Amino acid sequence: EVQLQESGPGLVKPSQSLSLTCSVTGYSITSNYWGWIRKFPGNKMEWMGYISYSGSTSYNPSLKSRISITRDTSKNQFFLQLNSVTTEDTATYYCARGTTTVTNWGQGVMVTVSS
Amino acid sequence: DVVMTQTPVSLSVSLGGQVSISCRSSQSLVHNNGNTYLSWYLQKPGQSPQLLIYKVSNRFSGISDRFSGSGSGTDFTLKISRVEPDDLGVYYCGQGTQYPYTFGAGTKLELK
Numbered sequence: 001e002v003q004l005q006e007s008g009p010g011l012v013k014p015s016q017s018l019s020l021t022c023s024v025t026g027y028s029i030t031s032n033y034w035g036w037i038r039k040f041p042g043n044k045m046e047w048m049g050y051i052s053y054s055g056s057t058s059y060n061p062s063l064k065s066r067i068s069i070t071r072d073t074s075k076n077q078f079f080l081q082l083n084s085v086t087t088e089d090t091a092t093y094y095c096a097r098g099t100t101t102v103t104n105w106g107q108g109v110m111v112t113v114s115s
Numbered sequence: 116d117v118v119m120t121q122t123p124v125s126l127s128v129s130l131g132g133q134v135s136i137s138c139r140s141s142q143s144l145v146h147n148n149g150n151t152y153l154s155w156y157l158q159k160p161g162q163s164p165q166l167l168i169y170k171v172s173n174r175f176s177g178i179s180d181r182f183s184g185s186g187s188g189t190d191f192t193l194k195i196s197r198v199e200p201d202d203l204g205v206y207y208c209g210q211g212t213q214y215p216y217t218f219g220a221g222t223k224l225e226l227k
Binding site for chain 1: 146150152162164166169170175207209211212214215216220221
């Protein structure tokens with residue numbers, strides 16, 4: 001059974017970078033597509049971007065200048081970095097498997113941007 | 116971006132009852148490959164979202180046949196019959212046809 005687990009700091013200061021890790025078990029990240037989705041307070045959800053089985057990436061144009069998704073295949077992990085965060089980046093961040101259809105979600109990590 | 120409009124925002128239902136949730140997209144969700152990537156997800160309280168329905172009408176593994184999806188083009192519906200306590204939460208539609216992929220704003224299902 002595939003399982004995803006996010007980890008990272010729950011509090012980030014404005015203008016700093018947000019860095020999260022998604023650890024995957026039960027499935028190799030060298031297969032399929034792996035992404036990051038966030039849910040803002042009030043229920044709005046946003047696709048942030050994804051990394052493919054080959055390592056290619058695609059980002060939401062609304063974030064393109066600030067986002068980077070990378071991976072470590074030896075650890076079966078992929079990562080999110082979001083630069084120059086503001087309070088508007090406060091959200092619960094989910095890592096996920098699949099793009100056109102999200103078949104598996106991590107438990108989510110709540111990140112607050114505040115000084 | 117494709118805008119996904121879900122209605123209603125919230126629903127009250129009696130146990131054993133039936134409900135429908137509507138999802139409309141601002142553009143057709145028929146992909147160039149002929150597939151329509153419209154999914155339904157349920158987020159139960161305190162949990163992450165889970166996939167219920169994919170490609171309009173296909174139930175995901177382990178999902179009860181009380182859940183059914185229908186629609187085409189830009190108009191889609193999720194029906195839940197014989198509502199059980201475990202069905203309560205926020206339902207989202209999501210499109211995977213046009214990037215960036217987008218979600219509806221959610222429909223909260225509550226007990227009457």
